[in-house]
Amino acid sequence: MISALFRGGIHPPDKKNLSAKKPITTASQPDTVFIPLSQHLGAPCKAVVTPGQEVKKGELIGEPGGFVSAPVHSSVSGKVAAIGEFPNAMGRMVTSVVIENNGRDEWTILKDTPDFDRLSPEELRGKIKNAGIVGMGGAAFPTVVKLSPPKEKPIDTVILNGAECEPYLTADYRLMIEHPEEIIRGLGILMKIFGVPRGYIGIEDNKPDAVEKMNQALQEKETIEVVTLPAKYPQGAEKMLIKSITGREIPPRALPMDVKVVVQNVGTARAVFEAVRYGKPLIERVLTVTGGGIHEPRNLFVKVGTLISNLIEECGGMREDAVKVISGGPMMGFALPSPDVPVTKGTSGIVVMSEQEMVHAAEFGPCIRCGRCIEICPMGLMPSMLSIYAEKGFYEGAKEYNLFDCFECGSCAFVCPSKRPIVQLVRLAKSMVKP
Amino acid sequence: MKSEKSGLIVSVSPHIKDTETTERIMWSVSLSLLPAVLMGVYFFGPRAAFTIIASILSAVLSEYIFLKAMKKKVVALDGSAFLTGLLLGLNLPPSVPFFIPVIGAIVAVIITKQLFGGLGYNIFNPALIGRAFLLVSFPRLMTVWNEPAAAFIHLDARTTATPLGILKEEGVIKLIEVFGDKGNLYSQLLIGHRGGCIGETSILALLIGATFLMYKKYITWHIPLAFLGTVSLIAWIFGGQEGLFTGDPLLHLMTGGLMLGAFFMATDYVTSPSVKSGQILFGTGCGFLTMLIRLKGGYPEGVMFAILIMNCFSPLIDRGFRSKVFGAVKKPAKGAKQ
Numbered sequence: 001m002i003s004a005l006f007r008g009g010i011h012p013p014d015k016k017n018l019s020a021k022k023p024i025t026t027a028s029q030p031d032t033v034f035i036p037l038s039q040h041l042g043a044p045c046k047a048v049v050t051p052g053q054e055v056k057k058g059e060l061i062g063e064p065g066g067f068v069s070a071p072v073h074s075s076v077s078g079k080v081a082a083i084g085e086f087p088n089a090m091g092r093m094v095t096s097v098v099i100e101n102n103g104r105d106e107w108t109i110l111k112d113t114p115d116f117d118r119l120s121p122e123e124l125r126g127k128i129k130n131a132g133i134v135g136m137g138g139a140a141f142p143t144v145v146k147l148s149p150p151k152e153k154p155i156d157t158v159i160l161n162g163a164e165c166e167p168y169l170t171a172d173y174r175l176m177i178e179h180p181e182e183i184i185r186g187l188g189i190l191m192k193i194f195g196v197p198r199g200y201i202g203i204e205d206n207k208p209d210a211v212e213k214m215n216q217a218l219q220e221k222e223t224i225e226v227v228t229l230p231a232k233y234p235q236g237a238e239k240m241l242i243k244s245i246t247g248r249e250i251p252p253r254a255l256p257m258d259v260k261v262v263v264q265n266v267g268t269a270r271a272v273f274e275a276v277r278y279g280k281p282l283i284e285r286v287l288t289v290t291g292g293g294i295h296e297p298r299n300l301f302v303k304v305g306t307l308i309s310n311l312i313e314e315c316g317g318m319r320e321d322a323v324k325v326i327s328g329g330p331m332m333g334f335a336l337p338s339p340d341v342p343v344t345k346g347t348s349g350i351v352v353m354s355e356q357e358m359v360h361a362a363e364f365g366p367c368i369r370c371g372r373c374i375e376i377c378p379m380g381l382m383p384s385m386l387s388i389y390a391e392k393g394f395y396e397g398a399k400e401y402n403l404f405d406c407f408e409c410g411s412c413a414f415v416c417p418s419k420r421p422i423v424q425l426v427r428l429a430k431s432m433v434k435p
Numbered sequence: 436m437k438s439e440k441s442g443l444i445v446s447v448s449p450h451i452k453d454t455e456t457t458e459r460i461m462w463s464v465s466l467s468l469l470p471a472v473l474m475g476v477y478f479f480g481p482r483a484a485f486t487i488i489a490s491i492l493s494a495v496l497s498e499y500i501f502l503k504a505m506k507k508k509v510v511a512l513d514g515s516a517f518l519t520g521l522l523l524g525l526n527l528p529p530s531v532p533f534f535i536p537v538i539g540a541i542v543a544v545i546i547t548k549q550l551f552g553g554l555g556y557n558i559f560n561p562a563l564i565g566r567a568f569l570l571v572s573f574p575r576l577m578t579v580w581n582e583p584a585a586a587f588i589h590l591d592a593r594t595t596a597t598p599l600g601i602l603k604e605e606g607v608i609k610l611i612e613v614f615g616d617k618g619n620l621y622s623q624l625l626i627g628h629r630g631g632c633i634g635e636t637s638i639l640a641l642l643i644g645a646t647f648l649m650y651k652k653y654i655t656w657h658i659p660l661a662f663l664g665t666v667s668l669i670a671w672i673f674g675g676q677e678g679l680f681t682g683d684p685l686l687h688l689m690t691g692g693l694m695l696g697a698f699f700m701a702t703d704y705v706t707s708p709s710v711k712s713g714q715i716l717f718g719t720g721c722g723f724l725t726m727l728i729r730l731k732g733g734y735p736e737g738v739m740f741a742i743l744i745m746n747c748f749s750p751l752i753d754r755g756f757r758s759k760v761f762g763a764v765k766k767p768a769k770g771a772k773q
Contacts, residue, residue: 007761105446152461161761167451239761249762323444330450337438337445351450358444359452360755365513366555371709382753384709402760410449415456424447 008378010411011234012331014167014206019290019297019331020145024174025316026301027250029103035061035303036096039230039344040134041141042068047097053080056108058281061097070345071132075283075303076101089341090334099305111279121193124184132345133282135288137161137172137236137265140330140346143272147193148259153261155194159245160187162203162266163229163236164212169349171288172266174299176203176210179270180217182266186269187224189276194262199224199244201266206231215368234409238365239261240378252405253435259424267348282345284387288314293322293352302343308350309339324353329411365418373412373422379405383412384420390425399431406430443538444453457554459545461514465521467647468699470640472525474626475633478583479529483633487524489533493540495521501549504663508632515554519543524692525634525695527569529581534575547768560706563739570739580630595630599642599691601733606676624689635692645698654702658721662697663688663720673730693725696738706746715757 009300038044049055055074062072078101085093112120119127125251129144147154160183176183181202182216191199203211205228211335216224216260227245231233239250246258264272267286274280283304290297297317302311312318319326326333327341330351373383381402389397406426413422438445454686459634476484485556523539545564553558570577598620601610614620621631627637629753635641674682687693701707701721708717721741728737 010453012453105505147444243761251764252760254762324446324450325443326448326450330448332448333450334448335445335450336441336443338441338443353450353760357451359454365457365510368460368555368704369707369709370460370704371711374709374758376583377758380758380763381760382709382757401757405763408448414449414451415453415455417453417457419452419456420558421447425447427447 005230005232006235006243006378007380008376009210009234009240010376010414011231012167012233012414014205014231015089015290015292016168016170016173018168018174018292019170019288019299022073022170022174022298024171024178024286024299024301024383027303027306027311029105030303030306030310031073032081032097033101034096034307034342035072035099036094036329036342036344037062038088038094039140039304039346040070041139042066042070042145044095044120045072047083047095049083049097050078051082054078055080056101056106058110058283059108060281061099068142068145070134071130071281072097073132073283075305077104077106078102081143087338087341089344089347091270091337092384096305103377109113109207109242113277113279115432116189116276116295119276121195124189124193127276127279128255128272131266131271131279131281133271134257134345135265135277136267136271136282136346136348137287138332138346138348140344142262143268146257146262147190147385149262155257155261155262156196156198156260157262158187158190158194158196158199159261159263160199160201160266160269160303161236161238161241161263162201162207162214163241164207165204165231165233165236166331166333166348168216168290168351169288169329170290171286171299173207173210173349174288175267175270175286176184176207177213179212182270182273184214184217184221184224185264185277186271186273187264189235189272190264190269197223202229202230202241203227203228203236204229204235206227219429231310233411234378237378237407237409245275258387264362285345285347286341287311287343287347287351289352290349291322291326291352291355292357293319293324295319303312304345305342307342308336308347311341312341312352318352319354321355322352322428323355323358323424325353326353328353331414337420359419365422366421368418370417372417376411376415378409378411379407381406383426386429387412387420387422387425390429395432399433403429403433403435458514463611463651463653464699465514465518467644467653468521468525468634470643471634471637471695471727472521473582474637474640475525475529478627479581479633480584483529485533486527486536486633488529490524490527490536490540493519493537494544496734497541497544498549499514505549510554510688512694513554516544519548519561520564522700526562526566526632526692528579529633530578530579531576535576536567539569541733542568550592551624553707556697557705558749559743560700561702563700563743566739568689569745582630583628583636584607587709588750592627597630597691598624598686599615599735599737600630602690609688610686621685621689623685629690631693632695635695638689638694641694641698641753648702654698655711655714657711658702658707658718659743661695661715661718661726662701662721663693665719669723669726669730672728687726687729691729691736692738696725696742697721699744700738701742706747706749708752708756710753710756710758713752716752716756717745717749720748
């Protein structure tokens with residue numbers, strides 16, 4: 001199936017060739033892990049271990065603090081060294097459990113379920129919830145919450161997001177090449193939970209081998225369809241993906257479930273399968289360490305809580321001209337003040353940018369009203385007006401121009417010839433007025 | 436911002452940006468006018484070149500002095516003042532005295548652009564306001580048209596009337612008579628062998644520049660096509676002397692400053708609507724007003740005033756043609772009965 005298109009969008013250089021050919025390898029064991037108790041959207045966890053306590057790999061260390069929350073487990077076997085405030089990738093101090101790794105990699109007892117086909121939707125949800133699974137595409141929203149829509153909102157379609165439209169990142173791509181069966185089985189579990197007959201896997205057409213691998217693994221399974229999407233950023237944004245695959249548009253301020261759809265990242269689907277089949281909690285993930293500022297770009301299988309600086313070392317260290325370290329992709333990821341922060345469940349990549357890749361935007365010009373941002377805004381907004389109002393402090397004016405419909409994909413700031421920091425101005429305006 | 440501890444740069448996403456810059460756009464548009472400059476100088480001699488140079492220098496210098504005096508960041512070489520000066524120069528008769536481009540450039544850059552807030556904030560096209568000011572202040576000097584000679588040595592160029600002037604005063608029969616026959620008239624208009632402003636006469640040169648701008652996606656078809664289409668339609672219906680539907684649209688397309696205006700002035704980002712559908716209305720309005728002035732007004736040419744009048748409506752048009760927000764139910768059109 002070839003998809004319908006969403007309006008707007010951009011074609012940034014994807015630079016995926018830096019790491020696309022590198023098979024997923026397991027990162028070496030870190031000496032110490034820093035596991036934040038808040039790695040997801042929603043309430044932070046409460047620690048259930050104390051300093052000095054021995055823990056095994058996969059053992060619960062943080063209990064969910066509310067409905068919208070997800071438990072946290074140890075990613076190593078070893079001794080809890082401390083529980084305290086440590087910086088996360090966004091620069092905030094969050095309560096984290098520090099565990100000294102004894103290097104023995106001893107698993108706690110996991111519940112194997114070879115006949116998981118017989119589990120009820122409720123039991124499946126329970127396993128996903130207990131495994132602490134969150135959206136692994138970046139937003140880190142607790143998966144079980146997405147899987148528990150209110151009764152009056154029936155779901156008729158499950159979509160797996162394999163678009164990976166962020167430039168540079170190849171983690172989902174490698175996962176689709178190397179573990180297609182597990183992803184498909186994960187999707188099957190999600191479809192069973194909702195009792196829906198149809199599932200889709202959306203993949204951009206710049207990854208033809210991933211499309212092929214997934215199709216091979218499907219073996220003519222008629223309930224699941226791989227949809228080839230035109231490579232166009234932000235194809236992987238939930239709203240755009242749903243529009244491209246089903247033709248449905250999510251109304252402003254509504255959720256996918258309002259158009260009867262649930263979207264999960266391909267990595268999340270694999271984690272769902274492992275949680276249901278092997279009882280494995282989400283303590284490890286695949287991420288891409290890449291960029292022109294790193295010596296050896298790689299796709300790594302990493303323990304949650306590993307410091308990003310360790311991973312950079314593992315990939316040969318930073319080049320001389322490295323100037324910026326980004327957690328996530330270059331379009332929506334955030335720049336790290338320091339690489340000494342841990343990988344979390346939602347970390348999809350680390351991009352180390354070199355001086356040449358950078359466009360310094362310290363000096364920006366006035367809006368010349370060229371209209372490029374209006375042309376490419378996938379949400380149909382007028383980013384130029386948002387930025388002009390926000391710059392002048394007329395935040396209410398920005399609100400009139402649908403400020404809160406912006407999801408900050410950054411396409412406008414990418415194309416702006418005056419290099420205006422439109423996303424920054426939008427965030428400023430959002431913080432100054434009520435929705 | 437640089438982190439003091441790690442030396443890493445911390446800034447808001449996105450972390451990659453397109454290589455296109457405002458400066459490059461300005462210089463590219465200037466470059467696209469090069470064929471028109473060359474043809475203008477070829478037909479009207481070195482005097483035309485000096486007029487253009489005087490105009491450009493005055494524009495850049497005015498911007499520089501103003502920004503310095505106002506203690507603002509001096510961005511006089513960002514290409515925008517250069518382009519304004521170039522466009523003003525191309526919109527002047529070939530042999531105006533040197534104080535004409537100087538005054539025009541000062542009005543364009545300082546009054547029309549800088550006093551309204553600088554680049555991006557002006558309501559009117561600066562070069563056109565400069566020209567309008569000159570036309571009403573120095574009507575005689577601004578309507579002396581040299582006969583194109585394609586010779587670089589003659590000093591006392593003979594003056595002539597513009598084709599549009601002849602068309603208005605004496606009719607199409609006389610115009611064809613002046614050029615010999617219809618075929619010759621069209622071919623002379625195409626290459627630019629006729630009286631007029633320096634940069635407006637060679638349709639061929641302007642089309643080369645316009646093709647470049649469209650190919651590079653610096654401008655789109657919306658404004659020029661709507662503009663030229665409306666002019667053609669009205670010229671065909673009302674432009675003839677033997678009743679309705681006898682007009683010659685080609686004649687109206689190739690005369691006056693229409694091509695220069697439609698591709699290079701009406702498409703100015705700052706003073707035209709940003710929304711594509713709004714640009715079609717803008718172009719249509721320009722075309723309508725141009726023909727209204729050409730057929731019914733006191734001046735033979737209406738492109739300049741048409742664009743300036745439509746400039747006023749750009750912000751309003753942008754408001755009215757806001758694109759549909761993703762997922763939103765389309766609002767009923769303004770003024771529609773509920």
